[in-house]
Amino acid sequence: MIFSTLSKASLALIAASILLILTTPTEAHSWADCVDWRFKNPKNKSWNDSNGACFGYARRFPVKAKPFADYDEDWPNRHYEQSHKSPSPDYAPACSDGKSGETDGADERMAKPWTAAYNGRDFRKRRTGAFTTKKIGDTMCIRWPAKNHAVPKERDLSEVFVSFSKPNPKKDPTQKQFLSNIVARLNYKNCTTGGSTDRWPCGGCFPISKKKFTPGHYVGQWRWRLNDNEWYTSCFDVLVKK
Numbered sequence: 001m002i003f004s005t006l007s008k009a010s011l012a013l014i015a016a017s018i019l020l021i022l023t024t025p026t027e028a029h030s031w032a033d034c035v036d037w038r039f040k041n042p043k044n045k046s047w048n049d050s051n052g053a054c055f056g057y058a059r060r061f062p063v064k065a066k067p068f069a070d071y072d073e074d075w076p077n078r079h080y081e082q083s084h085k086s087p088s089p090d091y092a093p094a095c096s097d098g099k100s101g102e103t104d105g106a107d108e109r110m111a112k113p114w115t116a117a118y119n120g121r122d123f124r125k126r127r128t129g130a131f132t133t134k135k136i137g138d139t140m141c142i143r144w145p146a147k148n149h150a151v152p153k154e155r156d157l158s159e160v161f162v163s164f165s166k167p168n169p170k171k172d173p174t175q176k177q178f179l180s181n182i183v184a185r186l187n188y189k190n191c192t193t194g195g196s197t198d199r200w201p202c203g204g205c206f207p208i209s210k211k212k213f214t215p216g217h218y219v220g221q222w223r224w225r226l227n228d229n230e231w232y233t234s235c236f237d238v239l240v241k242k
Ligand SMILES: *[C@@H]1O[C@H](CO)[C@@H](O)[C@H](O)[C@H]1NC(C)=O
Pocket: 044, 046, 048, 050, 051
Protein backbone atom coordinates (compact mmCIF):
# COMPACT_ATOMS: atom_id res chain seq x y z
CA MET A 1 0.00 0.00 0.00
CA ILE A 2 1.62 3.21 -1.13
CA PHE A 3 -0.55 5.38 1.16
CA SER A 4 0.55 3.56 4.28
CA THR A 5 4.17 4.37 3.48
CA LEU A 6 3.46 8.10 3.12
CA SER A 7 2.62 10.13 6.18
CA LYS A 8 -0.51 12.25 6.27
CA ALA A 9 1.68 15.35 6.25
CA SER A 10 3.42 14.38 3.03
CA LEU A 11 0.10 13.54 1.38
CA ALA A 12 -1.18 16.97 2.35
CA LEU A 13 1.97 18.53 0.90
CA ILE A 14 1.54 16.66 -2.38
CA ALA A 15 -2.11 17.70 -2.58
CA ALA A 16 -1.19 21.32 -1.87
CA SER A 17 1.52 21.27 -4.56
CA ILE A 18 -0.89 19.87 -7.15
CA LEU A 19 -3.40 22.56 -6.24
CA LEU A 20 -0.70 25.23 -6.59
CA ILE A 21 0.31 23.94 -10.01
CA LEU A 22 -3.32 23.98 -11.13
CA THR A 23 -4.10 27.46 -9.85
CA THR A 24 -0.87 29.44 -10.39
CA PRO A 25 -0.75 31.34 -13.70
CA THR A 26 2.10 29.89 -15.73
CA GLU A 27 5.40 31.65 -15.24
CA ALA A 28 6.45 32.39 -18.74
CA HIS A 29 8.86 34.88 -20.17
CA SER A 30 8.85 37.21 -23.10
CA TRP A 31 10.56 37.75 -26.47
CA ALA A 32 10.29 40.20 -29.38
CA ASP A 33 7.33 38.89 -31.32
CA CYS A 34 7.50 41.54 -34.01
CA VAL A 35 10.28 44.05 -34.64
CA ASP A 36 8.49 46.13 -37.28
CA TRP A 37 4.94 46.61 -36.05
CA ARG A 38 2.87 49.14 -38.01
CA PHE A 39 -0.40 50.56 -36.76
CA LYS A 40 -3.26 50.45 -39.24
CA ASN A 41 -4.88 53.62 -38.02
CA PRO A 42 -2.58 56.34 -36.64
CA LYS A 43 -5.56 57.66 -34.67
CA ASN A 44 -6.10 54.33 -32.91
CA LYS A 45 -2.71 52.94 -32.02
CA SER A 46 -2.92 49.60 -30.29
CA TRP A 47 -0.83 46.45 -30.25
CA ASN A 48 -3.77 44.17 -30.96
CA ASP A 49 -3.60 42.08 -34.12
CA SER A 50 -6.76 43.80 -35.28
CA ASN A 51 -5.09 47.23 -35.14
CA GLY A 52 -1.86 46.63 -37.00
CA ALA A 53 0.41 44.21 -38.83
CA CYS A 54 3.96 42.95 -38.62
CA PHE A 55 6.47 43.69 -41.39
CA GLY A 56 9.71 42.47 -39.79
CA TYR A 57 10.74 39.71 -37.39
CA ALA A 58 13.60 38.37 -35.31
CA ARG A 59 15.99 35.95 -37.00
CA ARG A 60 14.50 32.61 -38.12
CA PHE A 61 11.12 33.46 -36.65
CA PRO A 62 8.58 30.81 -37.76
CA VAL A 63 5.76 33.22 -38.46
CA LYS A 64 2.79 30.88 -38.60
CA ALA A 65 4.00 28.25 -36.13
CA LYS A 66 2.02 29.44 -33.10
CA PRO A 67 -0.63 31.96 -32.15
CA PHE A 68 0.71 35.23 -30.76
CA ALA A 69 2.02 34.78 -27.19
CA ASP A 70 2.59 31.02 -27.50
CA TYR A 71 6.16 30.94 -28.80
CA ASP A 72 7.50 30.10 -25.34
CA GLU A 73 5.85 26.72 -25.93
CA ASP A 74 7.39 26.34 -29.34
CA TRP A 75 10.37 24.13 -30.01
CA PRO A 76 12.86 25.68 -29.99
CA ASN A 77 11.32 28.29 -27.72
CA ARG A 78 11.84 32.02 -28.16
CA HIS A 79 12.63 33.25 -24.67
CA TYR A 80 16.40 33.04 -24.47
CA GLU A 81 17.55 33.90 -20.96
CA GLN A 82 21.19 34.87 -20.75
CA SER A 83 23.48 32.95 -18.41
CA HIS A 84 23.80 34.36 -14.89
CA LYS A 85 27.40 33.18 -14.69
CA SER A 86 30.75 33.88 -16.38
CA PRO A 87 30.70 36.49 -14.71
CA SER A 88 27.31 38.07 -15.51
CA PRO A 89 24.72 38.27 -18.30
CA ASP A 90 26.67 41.23 -19.72
CA TYR A 91 29.29 38.71 -20.87
CA ALA A 92 26.89 36.05 -22.12
CA PRO A 93 26.17 35.51 -25.82
CA ALA A 94 24.09 38.51 -26.94
CA CYS A 95 22.09 36.48 -29.45
CA SER A 96 20.93 32.96 -28.62
CA ASP A 97 23.05 30.17 -30.08
CA GLY A 98 20.19 27.75 -29.47
CA LYS A 99 22.02 25.86 -26.73
CA SER A 100 23.41 28.05 -23.95
CA GLY A 101 21.83 30.27 -21.31
CA GLU A 102 19.60 29.75 -18.30
CA THR A 103 16.88 29.01 -20.84
CA ASP A 104 18.16 28.20 -24.30
CA GLY A 105 16.28 29.82 -27.14
CA ALA A 106 16.13 29.47 -30.89
CA ASP A 107 19.30 30.02 -32.94
CA GLU A 108 19.36 33.78 -33.50
CA ARG A 109 22.95 34.14 -34.63
CA MET A 110 23.79 36.09 -37.77
CA ALA A 111 23.37 34.05 -40.97
CA LYS A 112 25.75 34.13 -43.95
CA PRO A 113 24.70 36.23 -45.77
CA TRP A 114 22.69 37.88 -43.00
CA THR A 115 19.53 37.86 -45.17
CA ALA A 116 19.49 34.03 -45.06
CA ALA A 117 17.83 34.16 -41.62
CA TYR A 118 14.66 35.53 -43.27
CA ASN A 119 12.08 34.72 -45.94
CA GLY A 120 13.08 31.08 -45.99
CA ARG A 121 12.62 28.03 -43.80
CA ASP A 122 13.87 27.20 -40.31
CA PHE A 123 15.52 23.84 -39.59
CA ARG A 124 12.04 22.38 -39.06
CA LYS A 125 11.08 23.59 -42.56
CA ARG A 126 8.71 26.24 -41.23
CA ARG A 127 8.41 29.52 -43.09
CA THR A 128 10.44 32.35 -41.54
CA GLY A 129 9.51 36.03 -41.45
CA ALA A 130 10.86 39.03 -43.32
CA PHE A 131 13.65 41.30 -42.12
CA THR A 132 13.01 44.93 -41.27
CA THR A 133 13.63 47.76 -43.71
CA LYS A 134 13.50 51.36 -42.49
CA LYS A 135 14.31 54.79 -43.85
CA ILE A 136 16.22 57.40 -41.89
CA GLY A 137 13.56 59.40 -40.03
CA ASP A 138 11.08 56.49 -39.80
CA THR A 139 9.65 55.28 -36.52
CA MET A 140 10.30 51.67 -35.58
CA CYS A 141 7.90 49.84 -33.25
CA ILE A 142 8.64 46.53 -31.53
CA ARG A 143 5.93 44.31 -30.02
CA TRP A 144 6.12 41.61 -27.32
CA PRO A 145 3.65 39.55 -25.28
CA ALA A 146 3.21 40.51 -21.60
CA LYS A 147 3.36 36.93 -20.28
CA ASN A 148 1.74 38.09 -17.01
CA HIS A 149 4.63 40.50 -16.27
CA ALA A 150 2.91 43.77 -17.13
CA VAL A 151 0.38 43.70 -14.30
CA PRO A 152 0.67 46.39 -11.58
CA LYS A 153 2.07 44.03 -8.92
CA GLU A 154 5.14 43.29 -11.06
CA ARG A 155 8.18 45.42 -10.42
CA ASP A 156 8.63 48.42 -12.69
CA LEU A 157 12.22 47.33 -13.11
CA SER A 158 10.96 45.39 -16.09
CA GLU A 159 12.33 47.47 -18.89
CA VAL A 160 13.36 46.90 -22.45
CA PHE A 161 16.59 48.11 -24.06
CA VAL A 162 16.99 48.27 -27.82
CA SER A 163 20.59 48.37 -29.02
CA PHE A 164 22.31 48.33 -32.37
CA SER A 165 25.62 47.36 -33.93
CA LYS A 166 27.75 49.71 -36.01
CA PRO A 167 26.75 49.77 -39.70
CA ASN A 168 27.57 46.69 -41.78
CA PRO A 169 29.08 44.50 -39.04
CA LYS A 170 30.91 41.32 -40.09
CA LYS A 171 29.66 39.49 -37.01
CA ASP A 172 27.23 39.94 -34.14
CA PRO A 173 28.21 42.46 -31.46
CA THR A 174 29.09 41.11 -28.03
CA GLN A 175 26.72 42.04 -25.21
CA LYS A 176 29.21 44.70 -24.08
CA GLN A 177 29.27 46.21 -27.57
CA PHE A 178 25.47 46.34 -27.67
CA LEU A 179 25.52 48.08 -24.28
CA SER A 180 27.70 50.83 -25.73
CA ASN A 181 25.00 51.71 -28.27
CA ILE A 182 21.59 51.64 -26.58
CA VAL A 183 19.23 53.49 -28.91
CA ALA A 184 15.98 53.20 -26.94
CA ARG A 185 14.74 52.30 -23.48
CA LEU A 186 11.13 51.17 -23.61
CA ASN A 187 8.52 50.59 -20.96
CA TYR A 188 7.79 46.87 -20.75
CA LYS A 189 4.32 47.59 -19.44
CA ASN A 190 3.16 49.70 -22.41
CA CYS A 191 0.45 47.21 -23.33
CA THR A 192 -2.96 47.04 -24.89
CA THR A 193 -4.95 45.62 -22.00
CA GLY A 194 -8.06 43.46 -22.16
CA GLY A 195 -8.45 39.73 -21.95
CA SER A 196 -5.81 37.41 -20.47
CA THR A 197 -2.88 39.23 -18.79
CA ASP A 198 -0.65 36.50 -20.23
CA ARG A 199 -1.59 37.51 -23.76
CA TRP A 200 -1.66 41.29 -23.58
CA PRO A 201 0.28 42.63 -26.53
CA CYS A 202 2.81 45.32 -25.56
CA GLY A 203 5.35 47.39 -27.38
CA GLY A 204 7.35 50.52 -27.85
CA CYS A 205 8.46 52.88 -30.59
CA PHE A 206 11.58 54.91 -31.28
CA PRO A 207 12.97 56.92 -34.21
CA ILE A 208 15.58 55.74 -36.71
CA SER A 209 17.23 59.12 -36.33
CA LYS A 210 19.94 60.52 -38.57
CA LYS A 211 22.03 61.19 -35.47
CA LYS A 212 22.31 57.46 -34.78
CA PHE A 213 21.95 55.81 -38.19
CA THR A 214 23.46 56.08 -41.64
CA PRO A 215 22.25 53.84 -44.49
CA GLY A 216 23.43 50.26 -44.11
CA HIS A 217 22.81 46.93 -42.42
CA TYR A 218 22.49 46.87 -38.62
CA VAL A 219 22.15 44.11 -36.06
CA GLY A 220 19.59 44.99 -33.41
CA GLN A 221 18.93 43.52 -30.00
CA TRP A 222 15.78 43.61 -27.85
CA ARG A 223 16.80 42.97 -24.25
CA TRP A 224 14.36 42.75 -21.36
CA ARG A 225 15.21 42.73 -17.67
CA LEU A 226 12.68 40.87 -15.58
CA ASN A 227 14.65 40.77 -12.33
CA ASP A 228 18.13 41.85 -11.34
CA ASN A 229 20.54 39.74 -13.37
CA GLU A 230 17.69 38.15 -15.35
CA TRP A 231 17.82 39.18 -19.01
CA TYR A 232 16.06 37.89 -22.10
CA THR A 233 17.11 38.79 -25.64
CA SER A 234 15.91 38.62 -29.23
CA CYS A 235 18.14 39.53 -32.20
CA PHE A 236 17.20 40.90 -35.60
CA ASP A 237 18.59 42.72 -38.61
CA VAL A 238 17.54 46.07 -40.01
CA LEU A 239 18.35 47.43 -43.44
CA VAL A 240 18.42 51.22 -43.15
CA LYS A 241 17.90 53.18 -46.37
CA LYS A 242 18.23 56.89 -46.97
C1 LIG B 1 -9.90 51.33 -31.89
O1 LIG B 1 -9.74 49.92 -32.18
C2 LIG B 1 -10.51 49.07 -31.33
C3 LIG B 1 -10.17 47.63 -31.65
O2 LIG B 1 -10.17 47.35 -33.02
C4 LIG B 1 -11.98 49.37 -31.52
O3 LIG B 1 -12.74 48.56 -30.67
C5 LIG B 1 -12.24 50.84 -31.21
O4 LIG B 1 -13.58 51.17 -31.48
C6 LIG B 1 -11.35 51.74 -32.05
N1 LIG B 1 -11.50 53.14 -31.63
C7 LIG B 1 -11.58 54.15 -32.50
C8 LIG B 1 -11.70 55.50 -31.89
O5 LIG B 1 -11.56 53.98 -33.72
